Amino acid sequence: MKKFIALLSLVSFIQCGSSDQKSVSEVIATGTLEEIQLQKTEHVKTINQLEKELEQLNESLQAKDQTQKFVLVGSVELKEEFFQHSVSFQGSIETDKNILIYPEIPGLLKKVHVTEGQKVTQGTLLAEISDGGLRDQLEQLKLQLKLAKTTYKRQERLWKQKIGSEIQFLQAQTNYLSIGKSVSQMNDQVAKTKIIAPFDGVIDHIVADRGSNLAPGMTPIIRIINLSQMKVTAEIPEIHLPNIHTNTSAVVSIPVLGTEYKETVSVVGNFINPNNRSFRVEISLDNKDAMLKPNMTAAIEVNDYSNPNAVLVSIKNILENQKGASYVYKLVEEDATQNTYRVEKTFVKLGKSSNNKVEILSGLQAGDRIVEDGIRLVKDQQLVKNI
Secondary structure, X not given: OHHHHHHHHHHHHHHHOOOOXXXXXXXXXXXXXXHHHHHHHHHHHHHHHHHHHHHHHHHHHHHHOOOOOOEXXXXXXXXXXXXXXXXXXXXXXXXXOEEEEOOOOOEEEXXXXXOOOOEEOOOOEEEEEOOOOHHHHHHHHHHHHHHHHHHHHHHHHHHHOOOOOHHHHHHHHHHHHHHXXXXXXXXXXXXXXXXXXXXXXXXXXXXXXXXXXXXXXXXXXXXXXXOOEXXXXXXXXXXXXXXXXXXXXXXXXXXXXXXXXXXXXXXXXOOOEOOOOEEEEEEEEEOOOOOOOOOOEEEEEEEEEEEEEEEEEEHHHOEEOOOOOEEEEEEEEEEOOOOEEEEEEEEXXXXXXXXXXXXXXXXXXXXXXXXXXXXXXXXXXXXXXXX
């Protein structure tokens, strides 16, 4: 406002010296509306012209005055760095060896040979179910098999001596083989009365009580778990599919334990879930200390992009104009002896960001120097001193 009044006074002074024009006071006192408006327009034009010339004079003074005070800025020189970007997901700890054992035949739970928390090896007898007379039936079939074998051998000898009919020999042979199959099937049924450990593990829970009436595939008996080898699984949106592969590096964090595992992706699913448009990823985890438990929550960071020669800029040094375009202030050396630089507003194309830094895809290169401290105090083409 003071600048405007000074300029207006200057214009008035100039115009007061002109004898062929009315002064402002005269126009205001005796002039018509049109004359006042015309006088105002002339003054505005004069002020605009003077402001433009004043700005040019200031720029010239700034360029030529060696004693002027420069804005002091801090800068950083850009270098090539290794850049790695990761995407984060939530997963769940699982194991392939975590099963509830169900009976295959009906019966009463006769005996349990293990206790909860006990370590067992594959093939260990865990429990027994009452056979319901299966063993007696097996013994009967064995006796029938013995008789059928004797009859078959005798008919075979007679047939070789051309004694008896062929049909008698074939009937004896068929009966012997048929009873043999029945004995084999009954052996399988009797074997199902014994519950055997399918793998090495720990008895986590004995579900059924001794004497319980068991229904095949319906009544659980024992839960057995092997925690030596675990895995974390996660559902990942399909948009990440092109960047995540088998052996892609990953970091798995277990918040409740405060532990972290640096692993690689072991399995990438080939099926896209139509309900949430995601695919399955698995990462194997070694559980030597047995601290990982099924269904624990895990945080996963999977590396989806790497660049060993990236040019990175701190996010705080990136500015944005009204159109959303990103730019930085680059320093161009003016006078090495005076340590003075000219500020250049440089637009850049941004890539992925991580750890408060963003990759520069174009606009800058290694070796360039940009303003870091005092970024809000400078403007394009301004002369500054680097501290």
